[in-house]
Amino acid sequence: MNLNYSREELDFRDEVRSWLNDNLPKDLRTKVLEYQHLDKEELLRWHRILAQKGWVAPAWPVQWGGTGWNAVERYIWEEECALAGAPPTVPFGITMCAQVLLQFGSDAQKKRFLPRIYNGDDFWVQGYSEPGSGSDLASLKTRADRRGDRYIVNGQKIWTTLGHYGDWIFCLVRTDSQASRNQEGISFLLIDMKTPGITVRPLILLDEAHEVNEVFFDNVEVPVENLVYEENKGWTVAKYLLGHERLNTGRIGASKRELLKLRESAAQTLYRGRPLLEDARFRDRFTRVEVELTALEITNMRFVDEMRQTGRIGPEVSMLKIRGTEIQQAITELAMQVLGPRAQAFRPIDYDGFDLFEGSVAARYFNFRKTSIYAGSNEIQRNIFAKMALGL
Amino acid sequence: MNFQYTEEQQLLADSIARLAQEHYGFEARKRILQSAEGYSPEVWSRLAELGLLALTLPSDQGGFDGGALDLVATMETIGSALMVEPFLPTVGLGARLLAREGSDALRAALLPAVAEGRMRLAWAHDEAAARYDATRIEARAEAVSGGWQISGQKSMVIGAPAADRLIVSARTAGAPGDPGGLSLFLLEPASVGLTMKTLRTQDGQRAADLSLDAVFVADSSLVGTEGEALAAIEEALDFATVLACAEAVGAMKYANAATLEYLKTRRQFGVPIGSFQALQHRLVDMYIRAEQARSITLLACSRVDAAGRGAISTAEKMRAVSAAKLNICDAVRHVGQEAIQLHGGMGMTQEMKVAHTFKRLTMLGQQFGDADHHLDRYAALT
Numbered sequence: 001m002n003l004n005y006s007r008e009e010l011d012f013r014d015e016v017r018s019w020l021n022d023n024l025p026k027d028l029r030t031k032v033l034e035y036q037h038l039d040k041e042e043l044l045r046w047h048r049i050l051a052q053k054g055w056v057a058p059a060w061p062v063q064w065g066g067t068g069w070n071a072v073e074r075y076i077w078e079e080e081c082a083l084a085g086a087p088p089t090v091p092f093g094i095t096m097c098a099q100v101l102l103q104f105g106s107d108a109q110k111k112r113f114l115p116r117i118y119n120g121d122d123f124w125v126q127g128y129s130e131p132g133s134g135s136d137l138a139s140l141k142t143r144a145d146r147r148g149d150r151y152i153v154n155g156q157k158i159w160t161t162l163g164h165y166g167d168w169i170f171c172l173v174r175t176d177s178q179a180s181r182n183q184e185g186i187s188f189l190l191i192d193m194k195t196p197g198i199t200v201r202p203l204i205l206l207d208e209a210h211e212v213n214e215v216f217f218d219n220v221e222v223p224v225e226n227l228v229y230e231e232n233k234g235w236t237v238a239k240y241l242l243g244h245e246r247l248n249t250g251r252i253g254a255s256k257r258e259l260l261k262l263r264e265s266a267a268q269t270l271y272r273g274r275p276l277l278e279d280a281r282f283r284d285r286f287t288r289v290e291v292e293l294t295a296l297e298i299t300n301m302r303f304v305d306e307m308r309q310t311g312r313i314g315p316e317v318s319m320l321k322i323r324g325t326e327i328q329q330a331i332t333e334l335a336m337q338v339l340g341p342r343a344q345a346f347r348p349i350d351y352d353g354f355d356l357f358e359g360s361v362a363a364r365y366f367n368f369r370k371t372s373i374y375a376g377s378n379e380i381q382r383n384i385f386a387k388m389a390l391g392l
Numbered sequence: 393m394n395f396q397y398t399e400e401q402q403l404l405a406d407s408i409a410r411l412a413q414e415h416y417g418f419e420a421r422k423r424i425l426q427s428a429e430g431y432s433p434e435v436w437s438r439l440a441e442l443g444l445l446a447l448t449l450p451s452d453q454g455g456f457d458g459g460a461l462d463l464v465a466t467m468e469t470i471g472s473a474l475m476v477e478p479f480l481p482t483v484g485l486g487a488r489l490l491a492r493e494g495s496d497a498l499r500a501a502l503l504p505a506v507a508e509g510r511m512r513l514a515w516a517h518d519e520a521a522a523r524y525d526a527t528r529i530e531a532r533a534e535a536v537s538g539g540w541q542i543s544g545q546k547s548m549v550i551g552a553p554a555a556d557r558l559i560v561s562a563r564t565a566g567a568p569g570d571p572g573g574l575s576l577f578l579l580e581p582a583s584v585g586l587t588m589k590t591l592r593t594q595d596g597q598r599a600a601d602l603s604l605d606a607v608f609v610a611d612s613s614l615v616g617t618e619g620e621a622l623a624a625i626e627e628a629l630d631f632a633t634v635l636a637c638a639e640a641v642g643a644m645k646y647a648n649a650a651t652l653e654y655l656k657t658r659r660q661f662g663v664p665i666g667s668f669q670a671l672q673h674r675l676v677d678m679y680i681r682a683e684q685a686r687s688i689t690l691l692a693c694s695r696v697d698a699a700g701r702g703a704i705s706t707a708e709k710m711r712a713v714s715a716a717k718l719n720i721c722d723a724v725r726h727v728g729q730e731a732i733q734l735h736g737g738m739g740m741t742q743e744m745k746v747a748h749t750f751k752r753l754t755m756l757g758q759q760f761g762d763a764d765h766h767l768d769r770y771a772a773l774t
Contacts, residue, residue, distance in 0.1 A: 134736055136660035159737050205740050206747035212737075271523050273569055281764040333725075336758070340523045341548050343758050344593045349553075351589040351601070362594045362758075366751060369732045370740050377736065379670065 003298065005076075013076050020084040023049060029085040033261070035360040037209060038087050040123060040165040046087045047120040057094050057118055060102065064110070065118045071307040075247060075300070082253025090162065093117040093124035097170045099244055100188065104229035104237055113190070127157040127171035127191070127215060128238075134159075135380050137172070138182040138235065142217060144173040144189060146224070146231075151175070151189065153197075153220040159374070163200050163213035166193045176232050186234035190226040197221075205370070207363035242376070246317045247307060249375070250300045250324035255293050258331045262286070266338050276338060285337070289330045296323050315388035318381040325371040325378060332365040395690070397465065405465030407442050411435065412473035418745045421474060430598035431477045431554055440509025445483060450491050453503035459697035460631060464638045464690065471642025474745070474752055476597050478512050478551030480639070484632035486513025486559050489576070493616035493624045498578065502557065514555035515632075516546040516579075516602055517625060521568075524761040526625050528569050531604065533562035533577065539610040540564075542577060545603055552600035553590045555581055560604070564619050571622050576615040583607045595752040623706075630713045633760040634696050637689040637720045640756045643749050644682040644723065647731040650746045651675060654735050671734060678727045685723040692716035711773040714766040721763035724753035 005013065028046055031038055050056035058074045060066035069077065081089075089095075098117050101110055116122045133140040142155025153173060163169070171189050179185030191198070197220040203212045229237050266277040266286065276282050300320055307313050336343045343362040348354035372378040386392040397405060415435050416424075424432045439445055444466050449455025456462075463483075470479060487506045490499060490513075505511035522528040531544020542562045552558065558579045566573025581588065585607040588600040616624050655666030655675060665671055692712045699709035728750040732739035739746055761769070 129737070132659075134660065136662075139660070139662075204742045206742055206751060208742065269523070270521060272525055272528070276523075279764070281767060285764075336754075337762060337764075340762065341518055341758055342520060344548055344550075344595070344597075344599065344755050345591055346594045347592045349590040349592060349598070351591050354589075354591065359591075362751075362754065365754070366594075366747075369729065369750075370737075372733060373736055373740065377733075382670075 003301075005072075009072060009076065012073055013080060016077055016080045017084070019053070020080060020086060023053070024084055024086050025049075028087050032085045032087055034357050035364050036356070037211075040162075043087055043090055043165075044120045044123065047089060050089065051119050056089065056120075057098065059095070060098065060114075060118075064102070064114050071247065071304050075304045078248050079253035079256075082251065083257050085257065090123070092126045092161070092170075093120075093122065095244075096126060096241055097124050097168075097190075100170070100228060100237055100241055103240060104188075108225070109190075109228065122167040123162070123165045125160055125163045125166035125169050125193075127160060127169045129159045130156060131158050135377055137238070138186070140172055140174060140186065142171065142173050143177065144175050144187060144222065146175070149224050151222045151224060151227070153189070153191065153217045153222055155217050157215040157217075158203070158212075160200070160213045160215045161211055161374075163215050164202060164210065166200070169193055169215065170228075172234050172238055175234075179232065183235040185232050186238070187231050188228040188234040188237040189222055190228060191217075191220065191222050195220050195222070205367060207367045209363075209367060246320065247300070247304055247313070249317075250296055250320035251328055252293070252297045252300055252324070255324070255327050255331060256297075258328075258335070259290060259293060262331060262335055262338065265335070269338050269340075282337070285334060289327060289334065292323070292330075293327050296320070296327060299323075315384055318376075318385045318389075321375065322372075322378050322381050322385075328371055329365075329368050332361075332368045336362050336365045401462060401465060404442065404444065404447070404462075405469070408439075408444060408466050408469045411438055411442065412469050412475070416473040416475055421476070425476060425596045429554060430592075431551075435475070436477055436512075437509045439477065439479070440507065443507075445479075445487075445509055446507035448483060448491075449487060449503050449507055450499075453491065453499055454507040455491075455503065459700060460634050460638075460693035461690070461697055463635055464693055467635050467638035468642030468645065471639035471644075471752070472646040474596075474643070474646075474748055476595075478514070478554050480632055480635060481515050481549075481551035481555070482506060482511075482513045484635045485515035485628050486557070488631045489515075489559060489624060489628040490578075490615065492627065493576070493621075495612070495615075497612065498615065502578075511556050512551065512554050514549050514552040514558050515628075516549045516552065516558045517561040518547045518549070519545060520547040522547075524765045525569070526629060527571050527574070527622060529561055529563055529574060530568050531560070531562040533564050533575055535564070536608070539608055540577060540614070542579075542604045542607045542609065545601070547601055548593075548599050549602055550593070550597055550599045552581070552588060552602065553598045557581070558602075559615065560602075561621060561625060562604075566619075573619050574621040574625065575618050576621045576624065577609050578613045578615055579607065579609055583609070593755065595755040596748065626710070627706075629760060630710060631696055633713050633717055634689065634692045636756055636760055637685070637692060637716045640720045640724050640753060641682065641686045641689050643753050643756070644678075644685060644727045647727050647746055647749045647753065648675070648678050648682055650749070651678065651731045651734050654738075658736075674730055674734065678730050681723045681726050685720055688716045688719045707773050711770055714761075714770040714773070717761055718763050718766040718770060721757045721766065724757045728753040 057065050058067040058069050062068045130140050144151035144153045169191050172186050173189050175187040176185030197218040199216040201214045202210045267275050269276040271279050303313050339361050345359050446455045447458040451457045533540040533542045560577050560579050563573050564575040585605040587603040590600045593599050656664055658665050695709045695712035698704045731746050732750050
């Protein structure tokens with residue numbers, strides 16, 4: 001057993017690190033590090049820089065633009081991007097829709113959509129959850145009725161992340177309401193968001209951020225050629241996607257970056273005349289999070305190694321999402337603690353020189369409560385672990 | 393032993409509950425937050441009519457000589473209704489301090505006006521580098537002919553934009569961290585040399601950072617004894633801290649009730665999600681937290697009142713206050729986080745009151761000392 005990266009892996013890390021150092025635009029990096037929201041153009045600007053370099057879709061097959069990196073190299077890449085403060089690659093196109101098309105799409109669909117996803121021509125979003133179907137996704141009610149060569153879609157999606165930027169949305173819809181089980185009768189549809197009958201309404205979060213939306217479908221016509229895989233087999237597609245690319249749900253790189261920032265700010269903050277970082281009580285809290293993150297990094301690498309060796313990983317990988325989000329949340333909480341009473345500041349009214357970063361720290365703590373709720377709540381992750389890994 | 397409210401306390405509890413119901417519904421609160429004032433002058437005058445602004449004032453100044461325990465029901469309702477009225481800075485800090493330390497002239501000029509709802513106060517003591525330490529004050533006051541000249545920075549003064557008077561601490565001697573040398577002054581917000589930079593807080597209140605550049609106040613504006621204000625500052629902070637604890641208890645009660653209702657009505661997998669044991673147990677733990685928090689808050693309130701009568705030592709009172717705030721800091725974190733988690737995505741949206749309760753609970757944890765600060769203070773007094 002050897003827990004260290006090999007010489008080749010270290011060389012690879014140095015290569016991507018130095019490329020990021022030279023190519024990550026400073027303004028985007030600053031926005032990420034200062035917790036400012038990135039708009040569509042900013043997200044796409046970074047996407048296109050990566051596309052030009054050929055690194056925007058490392059996990060794709062080489063013939064479609066993948067890098068040919070193995071699981072370890074892909075992991076190193078993700079971690080270096082996060083450590084550098086790069087904007088996230090929006091996952092809905094590259095990681096989700098494209099993976100579905102690669103696995104289940106027709107040749108025509110691959111040719112039509114994959115290059116546009118790669119180049120960032122279309123901004124993709126995800127239409128899964130509905131008001132009555134969150135954790136119980138299979139109970140979804142948005143229907144698509146076949147009329148000749150079109151589907152007529154009616155219903156509502158919710159929590160559509162960045163839906164207000166969306167050019168296209170991939171949706172789970174019900175095509176057979178008579179099916180004996182909820183999981184049957186669902187189909188996977190690609191929908192152009194410019195189609196008449198689609199309304200996007202913002203859902204403002206508790207920190208006043210506009211990230212998620214409701215999307216309403218009122219007699220929206222979708223050509224049948226936008227059906228992916230077979231009609232009524234959409235659940236197979238959804239399950240494939242849920243099991244795919246879960247090696248980065250721990251967000252180790254981003255947490256390492258935030259922990260470093262936290263250490264710095266705690267070292268600069270004085271409490272009773274001494275750096276807060278030297279305060280034993282604060283140090284205990286900080287150290288516990290740091291140790292948990294160190295352990296999770298090794299756990300994550302064990303999963304990555306398993307993937308490289310065997311090509312598959314077990315359902316225990318849910319633990320990366322559970323513990324990873326708990327660590328992210330703990331760090332936002334410690335950052336708030338460092339600010340102390342100043343964490344109460346939110347937005348200026350009549351205030352020259354208001355410190356926007358200060359105003360964003362508690363807001364980020366509030367916002368990050370979403371991480372244990374989204375992408376399969378941590379309760380659902382524990383259900384998966386109990387059922388699939390422990391056989392309970 | 394008797395944990396029931398007296399008839400008078402119950403009447404007050406009922407009347408503020410009614411006030412909250414009629415004037416502080418979720419939609420009404422939204423309008424109040426967006427208003428120019430950032431609080432409701434109408435509700436403020438009703439608080440005065442009900443006698444709640446006068447309850448803890450001395451009877452020779454239009455008050456009722458009440459203590460912290462008498463305000464528990466009021467603070468719980470302020471918490472459950474998420475009121476943003478400047479009650480804590482006015483009644484919990486400013487009036488408390490003036491009643492105990494102010495000259496006869498200052499008391500007569502200000503306290504009856506507080507009782508009648510004509511005088512809002514703000515507490516300009518904290519500084520950005522002080523971080524919960526009441527002694528780490530850098531602002532200075534120099535004696536000049538006929539009064540004092542104050543210079544320095546004050547941080548996160550809650551309620552300052554709506555305040556008619558500010559109570560400002562400054563050093564007349566000593567260095568930051570010294571217990572001696574602190575003095576208190578009463579200032580008009582419009583004083584020459586005083587700049588107020590206003591902001592919204594995370595939980596929807598209005599606050600300001602103050603810059604004082606050689607602000608002149610007359611000798612008559614000195615509150616208490618020159619250079620010996622620390623004990624008075626700590627007394628007022630302890631009083632306000634236990635009131636904040638009671639506010640947190642009320643907010644937790646709302647969060648728990650809202651979460652219970654959600655678990656009963658939200659259905660997934662064909663059943664209410666409250667039928668899942670994994671969630672039931674978590675809600676039970678939230679209820680236990682809130683009850684424990686209420687118990688230790690009641691204890692701290694009674695200790696504050698006992699110390700006010702001279703029945704127990706200041707140290708014993710301070711220990712009880714830190715015990716309560718420590719427990720509250722842990723409880724607001726636990727209950728707030730779980731309330732959001734059990735509401736799922738809905739709890740993350742601005743449309744749900746519970747999201748705002750979570751933010752208020754979190755900020756109550758940051759105010760008047762965090763858990764570590766009170767752990768330290770408790771340990772040092774044991």
